[in-house]
Amino acid sequence: MEIKVQKLSYKDLKDLTFTIEDKQITGITGSGKSSLLKLLNGIVQGKGIIKYNNERKTLKNKRGLIKKVSLIKTTFENTFFCNTVEEHLIYFMQYYKLNIKDPQKKLEDSLKIVGLNPKYLNRNISTLSTSEKKLLQIATALLSNPELILLDDPFINLDNKNEKKLARLLDQLNDRFNISIVIATNDSEILYQYTKKLILLENNTILLEGNTKEVYENVKFMREHNFEIPDIVMFTSIAKQEKNVKIDFHRDIRDLIKDIYKHV
DSSP, X not given: OOEEEEEXXXXXXXXXXXXXXXXXXXXXXXXXXXXXXXXXXXXXXOEEEEEETTEEOOTTTHHHHHHHEEEEOSSOOOTTOOSBHHHHHXXXXXXXXXXXXXXXXXXXXXXHHTTOOGGGGGSBGGGOOHHHHHHHHHHHHHXXXXXXXXXXXXXXXXXXXXXXXXXXXXXXXXXXXXXXXXXXXXXXXXXXXXXXXXXXXXXXXXXXXXEHXXXXXXXXXXXXXXXXXXXXXXXXXXXXXXXXXXXXXXXXXXXXXXXXXXXX
16 A cells, blocks of 8 residues: 655644555654554544545545554553453454454464464463564454554564564565555664665654665764664774775675675
């Protein structure tokens, strides 16, 4: 799903104009990112224009569009006060009036896609780990067959192993199921590693949007605007400028090491 935003304002957010590309993983960083996700999801209403695949949201089509755009909050909230995973998923389907031909199969398939065994349907939600609850959030979102998934700081409280597992899942959803992904976080390491496009928010408006790698590798600009810079980018920048080492910027530390051996 492609989203085009024109002159959008809400509370402190002012005059936002940008594009979320179709079938791409996009990052958003800076103040106001969580409010922006709520605007895109339709939880809150702002002034301006939001077009979903060139279709402008109206009161008539609002519910249908919201089903296509799922918001994954930072932490799991048992909003429906359900005990088991199955109860939670069923309540979600009923609440949003999802017309599903084979509900049981849909529940099991959604869990399988995120890497959870269908046996989890009988698990009490209170017994799930932080990473399992995050996967449950995504499985719940998949019930409505979304075209866009918005994630608010999805990697918080995950260890390195589960962070990589979640990143692989998001890549799979994007690549295999053609779901557009938006990750909102101020963690530059996450954004540099896992997103293709980056939107910078500063002073409650859009400062810049562009290729993630190119944006972060403009170290001088990012430092002038007080944005966090990934360690691997900072190391490379120092090596190039202060040590005059002719190496390139790399996302993977292994590629950087190979480049260093080649030129040093």
